[in-house]
Amino acid sequence: MPFELYYWDEIQGRGEFVRLALEEAAADYVDVARQPSGMAAMMKFLKGATEASAPFAPPFLKDGDLIVSHVANILLYLGPKLGLAPSQESLRFVANGLQLTITDFVAEVHDTHHPLSTNLYYEDQKDAAKQRSTDFIEHRIPKFMGYFERTVERNGNGGDHAVGSQLSYVDLSLFQVIEGLRYAFPRATKGFGERYPALMALHDAVGKRPNIKAYLTSERRLAFNESGIFRHYPELDQDV
Amino acid sequence: MPFELYYWDEIQGRGEFVRLALEEAAADYVDVARQPSGMAAMMKFLKGATEASAPFAPPFLKDGDLIVSHVANILLYLGPKLGLAPSQESLRFVANGLQLTITDFVAEVHDTHHPLSTNLYYEDQKDAAKQRSTDFIEHRIPKFMGYFERTVERNGNGGDHAVGSQLSYVDLSLFQVIEGLRYAFPRATKGFGERYPALMALHDAVGKRPNIKAYLTSERRLAFNESGIFRHYPELDQDV
Numbered sequence: 001m002p003f004e005l006y007y008w009d010e011i012q013g014r015g016e017f018v019r020l021a022l023e024e025a026a027a028d029y030v031d032v033a034r035q036p037s038g039m040a041a042m043m044k045f046l047k048g049a050t051e052a053s054a055p056f057a058p059p060f061l062k063d064g065d066l067i068v069s070h071v072a073n074i075l076l077y078l079g080p081k082l083g084l085a086p087s088q089e090s091l092r093f094v095a096n097g098l099q100l101t102i103t104d105f106v107a108e109v110h111d112t113h114h115p116l117s118t119n120l121y122y123e124d125q126k127d128a129a130k131q132r133s134t135d136f137i138e139h140r141i142p143k144f145m146g147y148f149e150r151t152v153e154r155n156g157n158g159g160d161h162a163v164g165s166q167l168s169y170v171d172l173s174l175f176q177v178i179e180g181l182r183y184a185f186p187r188a189t190k191g192f193g194e195r196y197p198a199l200m201a202l203h204d205a206v207g208k209r210p211n212i213k214a215y216l217t218s219e220r221r222l223a224f225n226e227s228g229i230f231r232h233y234p235e236l237d238q239d240v
Numbered sequence: 241m242p243f244e245l246y247y248w249d250e251i252q253g254r255g256e257f258v259r260l261a262l263e264e265a266a267a268d269y270v271d272v273a274r275q276p277s278g279m280a281a282m283m284k285f286l287k288g289a290t291e292a293s294a295p296f297a298p299p300f301l302k303d304g305d306l307i308v309s310h311v312a313n314i315l316l317y318l319g320p321k322l323g324l325a326p327s328q329e330s331l332r333f334v335a336n337g338l339q340l341t342i343t344d345f346v347a348e349v350h351d352t353h354h355p356l357s358t359n360l361y362y363e364d365q366k367d368a369a370k371q372r373s374t375d376f377i378e379h380r381i382p383k384f385m386g387y388f389e390r391t392v393e394r395n396g397n398g399g400d401h402a403v404g405s406q407l408s409y410v411d412l413s414l415f416q417v418i419e420g421l422r423y424a425f426p427r428a429t430k431g432f433g434e435r436y437p438a439l440m441a442l443h444d445a446v447g448k449r450p451n452i453k454a455y456l457t458s459e460r461r462l463a464f465n466e467s468g469i470f471r472h473y474p475e476l477d478q479d480v
Contacts, residue, residue, distance in 0.1 A: 053334045053337070053403075054390070054391070054394070055337065056341040056344075056384075056387050060337075066330045066333065067334075068333045068334075068337060069337040069340075069341075070336075070337050070340040070341070072312075072340065073333060073336045073337050073340055076316075076333070076336070077333050090306045093306065093308045093313060093316075093317050094293045094307075094308075096310075096313045096316070097293070097295065097300075097308060097309040097310050097313050100309075100310040100312065100313055101296040101309075101310070104296075104347075107344075107347060111351070111355075115355050115356060115368065115372070116355060116368060116371045116372050116375065117371070117372065117375035117379070119375060119379055120375075128355065128356060128368050128371075131356045131357070131368075132355070132356050132357065135356065135357035135359060135360075139357070139359055144296075147296050150294070151294070154294070163293075
């Protein structure tokens with residue numbers, strides 16, 4: 001039975017971190033909301049009053065009767081099944097910790113364009129968004145990216161890997177974060193190559209993997225857009 | 241060897257979710273930063289250039305050589321060891337999913353007083369904080385609390401439990417969230433008893449557990465204060 005991934009049908013968003021793992025492993029999966037009547041199927045789960053494990057929000061993964069929600073939790077669950085988690089059990093907690101740091105980073109990316117409320121349009125919180133983005137570019141990008149750079153550097157047995165000696169879902173997620181940041185903040189990310197060489201080597205290595213490369217050029221890969229987490233609003237990027 | 245918990249020494253903050261689990265289980269642990277020279281010991285880890293699994297931020301737990309970071313990850317690790325996780329493996333992913341929803345809720349609580357930047361004082365972002373808090377009280381509290389209420393209700397085999405048929409770390413965390421919300425927003429949380437009866441029954445049951453009760457009145461339990469996540473700024477509470 002294929003894995004069923006439930007996520008909004010028109011954005012990469014948080015679902016993309018799961019899609020990349022499924023694609024790298026050439027796993028049998030259905031991106032449910034992108035099938036005919038798929039959005040209705042997803043909403044049924046979200047409103048479902050009877051499911052004991054009804055999720056709070058997409059993405060969630062259905063594997064048989066089990067519903068697993070939240071990106072890091074889905075990847076924790078899928079990692080060993082897809083050969084994308086460290087084999088040593090203790091390192092799986094390290095991988096999960098890194099993934100949760102990525103989760104926090106992604107939430108901060110979202111808040112650059114929605115600092116006051118998810119119930120307001122971006123246009124109605126532009127001034128606050130500019131303040132938050134300025135802080136994000138000055139302080140938060142260097143803090144998170146510097147941390148991940150040191151993590152890859154320190155992982156001596158790993159080469160281009162964040163944890164362990166083989167590719168893990170954490171590497172795929174770091175690739176996606178960098179892709180997203182470059183899309184959203186082309187000016188602020190210009191010097192990434194010099195500033196974060198280990199991380200950018202990891203990024204480039206992921207982008208060259210055959211299954212990832214095939215996926216990125218397929219119709220299954222949605223384009224970045226201004227409904228997702230990573231949005232390109234030039235006025236929020238680093239000032240010229 | 242005792243577990244070593246590393247977290248800021250003067251606030252409940254995110255560390256409190258871990259403390260509650262350790263206390264309920266009467267586990268052998270050291271709250272490192274609250275010991276003499278403890279803050280220095282913690283900062284050494286955060287700055288540590290050599291530790292492969294150096295954490296991004298507190299809290300983190302050291303168990304022998306292993307360092308586990310992020311609340312949900314620490315609880316995932318400790319849960320089975322402390323008898324505070326469901327015994328069925330699939331339910332552990334459900335518990336982790338719920339804990340990650342709590343994590344998101346707690347991050348939103350933090351952002352009610354710091355919507356623009358963690359590098360600015362609250363006083364320098366008061367107007368934005370008022371807007372974000374208003375939205376939080378109107379939309380986000382009902383959304384999260386309603387979700388957790390339905391979760392407890394639906395968990396038929398559980399009585400006062402969010403997942404499974406016995407106490408889990410998720411129940412302890414829900415207790416703490418409710419304690420914190422009541423401290424921060426006494427006016428907005430006034431009707432919690434009528435609005436969220438299942439959740440409040442769970443909260444009250446946790447508060448009556450002997451080890452939790454003893455902990456809450458001990459010197460180990462720090463008081464809520466305006467340096468933590470849950471801050472009582474009357475001007476951010478629901479308008480009279």
